[in-house]
Structure formats: structure tokens, C-alpha cells
Amino acid sequence: MARDDRISSELSRDLSLFQITMMGVGMMIGAGVFLGTGKSIGIAGPGGLILTFALNGLVAIFTAMSYAELSSAIPRAGGAYNFARVAFGQGPSFMVGWMEWFASSVAGSLYAVCFATYMVRFVTGLGLISLGPTMSSVTVRVVAAAIAIVFIYINYRGASEMGRIGAVITLGQTLLLLMIGAIGVAVAVYDPERLKNFHPFINHETGGWTSILVTMGFTAVAFEGYEVIAQAGDEAIDPRRNIPKAMIYSVFAVTVTYVIIAFATVVAVKAGPDLLIDGEIVAPWKWIGHYGGEGFGAAIEKLLPGWGAIIVTLAVVFASTSALNATVYSATRSSYALGREAMLPPIFARVSSKRKTPYVALLFTSLIVIFVATSLNSDQVAAGASIMFLMLFLVVNICAIRIRRNMGDELHYGFIMPLFPLLPVAAIVCQCILALSLYELGRTAWIIAALWICTGLLVYRLYSRHHAIVGEGDVLVLEEEPAAEDGGEYRIMVAVANLDNALSFVRTTYSISGAMKARVELLHMVPVPSHVPLSQAYRYMQDGREAIGETMLYLAPLFPISSTIRYCRNVARGIVSAVRQKRTDLLIMGWHGRKTSRGFDLGSTVDPVTELAPCDLLILKNCGDHKYKNILLPLVGGPNSELALKTAAILANRNDGTITAFTVAGDGEDLSFDINAFIASRVDALDLPLARIVTKVAHDHRTAHAILQEAESDSSNYDLVIIGSSREPLLRRVRRQSVPDVVAELCAKPLIMASASSGLHSWINRWL
């Protein structure tokens, strides 16, 4: 049973741009870079190490662009969960939130373990205590649980407290790493011999350039900070500006820091006879790589003898605690968002009245963090978390494309990415490649990921789908009358917008429906204002029901016909959704002929429908219930002209209707389009003799002007103009306004715009 009562809860809005940027940086510079540096240099070589971080930064900023755009338009706690909710609805969004919660919680427990491991090693290294292997393992887990509890308490104290402490810790760790980087650069300047450490640039013993894909795979997790920034939507000051900025800045800052650190690591070790592995002298990069996860620490100890161990321990302590802080915050907001939408029990959405923090969501997140930190094999669970993070990022990139395409006119954006949709597509391709490289992490990670996903599916099936709140953006079918079973295969949908002239509008379409032996569906969208809850939508549909009923009475004896009345927040989105769902072949809709909204060429409904409807489309302007005797048909070739010709042949009067096929060539130019051949090759498919189609060519460099002049000429006396539409958004980017749009806007005669669906474009529109 769907519930439409709202759970009232609110978080305090006091995180500044600096604080949320530092949260992102803090989550990124976690254990990943310390463990990843040594492993990467061993696999990819010294140049490969720097390439790994530089290219990973590039891939990360592609996804960060998607996150930034979506977060600016949907600035609410929940991050990827919210984006999936808006783009795909309840089921997929629950799974995204579920994976996000687990991935962040487990990442938090890993940071706690990382902190504990280095602290215990450091203390035992000083000789203050002595622990056997068993006691050492137990102590690590106790310290991990203790540090997790400390940061859970800090999160409970509130976003401001958490943000302030987290920002200070992150700033400290970043400065420390930059200091190490600066020392490395200075050493290279004073001792240029160390630059020879970059020889060979790539390690060809492990696959050469392809080995960089593997190292990018396991260090990708060190670039995931934008997820935690997205979670701050409810708590950031001026989120539409600050959240995108914080995401972009944090990825940039982290990438530059990593590249400098990687450079410092390579030059930190001077080549010499003391670099021995199994009694053999090796190159510095091989020596660092030999230490694996501890390679970074070993290199820095060479760079700063005596102080290196302390500095590395300090850096790891700072990095682990800030990442722990950020991941606990992120995981808590994921489960809070699920609770807020009643996908999980509403208790998850409870907010402390004093601290303004979601304390119940924090409590459950804490249980996962502490349980994993104290009892499970962290490496494999972390690998599972990495797989889920990559899946999340992949979904977010798909969401960015889908939401901009389908809801770009409705949302209030504070940022949009350049080169849309190339950047998210590039990110998706890169994420697929990195996910494949994560297969190296072993089967257990995939089993853990699959187990958590299966559990999520079970929770959704047994609880969430019965309790979830119906979202504001969901399309709802209010009333549906099924069609008779004996209709044809061809499906025509007639979108009825203006109820006052619904009957006359539908009459003009029935000659088309009859010629195509089609099954006809009437669609009326009921736009309900965003402030009106779904439960009240029925109040808006009474008029629609009467008009549709009257029209049905007229058409039902003539064709197999059905009707649907749907609620939607946005009419264009509702129409496109219905066309996709019903697998419509031809959509017929009306246009009043006026531009009413800024930013649109024809209108806020016609433009998006023209761009997104995955079917043929006819837009009727001022078309009454006539038999047309003289139709003007401007042609340029292509599928739109073909549909226009087909429509003209259907609408022309059977007895004496004529069509004037018209085309325009530039002044003094030869005609590149052979209009006679175009018609001759298609006339067999038309129910009109060739003799009734005349052709005409005008010479004018102003195409729209020539068409309008011809349409309005008294001598020709046209009673209808049918013109192929330009539905390609790319074309509209090149030209300020297309010729068909200008003609449609300025032509005083009845007019039809024809827009044919075409292969790939139609497929993309149907599925995305």
C-alpha cells in the first residue's frame, strides 16, 4: 500500500564550501593512496604510477561532473539514491541506496582498521609495549572499534561539529602530504640524478601500458569523495553553488596531491648498493614496489631518515580518521534518505531535536561499521565495497544523462556539465573497464557484493515496495479504458491537451488513423501543481474525464480506441512516458502556435516531446475538420520529408486534392536535392496519383522566407502546409532556430510538422 503522508524531518544547514570540500578530500585521501602507491609502482613502474593517478583523476572528474550537475539540481541528502529515485523510480533507487549504505559503512570500518594497525605498529615499534601475533590482532580490532565509536559520537554531535573537526583533520593531512611532496621535488632539484629513477618509465615485465588499467582499478577507490559531498545536500549552505564547486575542487586538489606524492615517492630513494632484494641490487622503483602496501612508508623513511616513520604514521592517522569521519557521515545519510522515503522503517528518518542529526540511521550504520571492523576479513569486504562504488558511479552517470534529457526543463540547475553527453558516456566506458580490472580482487568480493544485493532485493520485496512514499515526480495512471482486441498493429496516440476543442482536434486525426488502419489511444495528461499531494490529484481530472468520454463516443464506432487519463507534474514528460510504455508508432498532438516559455523554440511541451518521443510525430497547428484541396509541402529529403509526403497524401481530398512539393535553392545555385526523383521513388506507396503532385523550386538564400512567401501567396491559395520538423538537438545548437520552427511560428495557414523516428535516435529515446 502506497503512503502519501510525509515524514517531517529537517537537518541543520551550516556546512560551508570549505567544510564540504574538505569532507570530499578527507574521504579520498584515506588508506587508498598509502597502500596503493607501493603496489602501483611495483606493477606499472615509476612513470606508470604517476599516469595511474593522473588518468584516474581525469576519470574521476568525468563522474564528478555528473555528480555535480545532479547534486545542484537535486540538493538533498541521499546522493546517488536520490538521483536514481528521480531517474528510475522506487525499485532501482532502493537498491542504489542500499548499496551506497553498505559500501560507505564498510569503507568506514576499513579506515578504522587501517588507523588501528598503524597505531599499534608504531607503538610496538617504539618498544612501549610488546604483543604476540594473537594479542596484536585483538588489540588492532579493539582500537578500531574505539576509534569508530569516537567518530560516531562526533557525527552525532552534529554536522557543524563534524564538519569543523573533519575539515581541520583533512587540512592537516593534506598539508602533511604536500610537505612530503615539496621535499621530494626539492630533492630532485638538488640531485637531478634521482630523475633517472624514472627509467624504465613503464614496467614492461607486467604487461606494459595495460598494467596501468589494473593499478587504476584498485586505486579508483581513492577518488570517491564526491559521494560524501552529495550527501551534504540538506546541510550545505547555498547547495546549488557550493556542492558542485566542492566536488570539482576536491577532485582537482586530490589529483594534484597524488601526482606530487607519486613523484616524491619515486625520487625519494637514491639508487645504490643498499637497495637489495634477495641479495641482488635493484632499481629504486623495484625496491619500493617490493614492499607492496608499505612501499610508500619505506620510501619516505629513506627520504627523511629518522622522522619518516613518525611522519608517515601521522599522515595515516590523519587520513584514516578523516576518511572514517566522512564515510560514517555518508553511510548515515544514505540510510536516513531510505527512511525518509519509507523504503526502510520510518524510524531511520528520525532526527535529534537537539543535535539535528539522524541518530537512528547513525546507530544502525555504527553497528555495521563496528561489526565489520571487529569480525570480518576486511580486505575482501573492502573489495566488495569497491565493486559497489563502481556500480554506483556507473548508475549516477546514466542518471545524469536520463535526468537532463527527460527532466532538464523542470529542474533548477546550479551547474551543468560541458560536452553533454560525451563526458558521462566516457565515464561509463572507463568504469566498465575498471570494474573488469577489479575481477583481479578475487571471487569473494563478488560473492559479498552479490549477497548484499540479494538481501536488498529481499528487503525491497518484503517491506519497501509496500511502504514506500509515492514520489513527486512519478507518473500515475488515474483512469484507463482498454482498447478493443480487433484493432490493427499500428498504434496511434492522440494527446489531447485543450479540452474545449478535444472533439474537433480528434476529428482531424481520424482520416490519418483510418488510412493506417490503426489502433487509436486518446491520452489526456492532468498537470497537478507540485504543491498539491498525489492524493488530491483526482480533483483535477473531472473535466478531462468528461471531454475524453465525449470524444470516445464519437470515435469508438469508427476505430478500435482506448483512453487514458494520467496525472503528471510535467505534461511533456507524461506524454513521452506514455508513448514509451504503450510502444506507440505515431503520436499526434496539437500546438497553439505561440511561444509562451523562455528558452523554448516552440513551447515547453512541444520541444521536449519532439526531442524525446521514440516514434513518428505529427504536430497540428490550427487544423480544423477540413478536406484539404491544396497542400504546400516543403521538402529537403530525409525521413521527415518522407513522413510529411505520406501525411499529405492521406489528408489531400480524394477527389480533387493536390500537393505542391516545394523546395528552395540558394540564389544562383544549382539544386542539390532532386525533388522529382524523391517523389517518383515514393509515389507507389502513396494512395494518390502522381499527376496530383506538382513540384516547384524557388531560388532564395533565405529558406524560411521563401517558404512563408509561397505559403501566403494569394495565387496558390494553400489551405494546409506540411513541413518536416528538425528534431535534432545538435542542429538546434548550430542554428539559433531551425527553418521548420521559424515557418511553424510565423505561418498563418493551418500547418502540420512531421517528425519521423529514426533508428539509433529512436532506440535511445525509447530506453533512456
Next chain:
Amino acid sequence: MNVTDTDALVGIPVIILALSILMYLVAWSRRIISRISQRNLQSAREIEKDLRNGS
């Protein structure tokens, strides 16, 4: 010229190119966020149109 020299000749420009693209995207993003805010643009269509017409 051996293979490692070629690797460096390809690798170093790739690193510089990656960091340059990163910097360009950061600068572009800063500019677009300010522009959207100053001109009180809202929908993606409005913003795209403003970028096409007024850049």
C-alpha cells in the same frame, strides 16, 4: 631510441594533457556556476541556450 624512451615521450605528454584537461574543466565549472547564478538561469535548456547565444 629504445622502448622506455618512447614510453616517456608518450607518457609525459599524457600526464600533462590529463592535468590540463582537469584544470580546464575546473575553470569552466567555476565560470558556469557564477554565470548561472548571476543570470538567474534555471532549467538545463535555458542554460544551454544562454551558453550558445552569449558565450
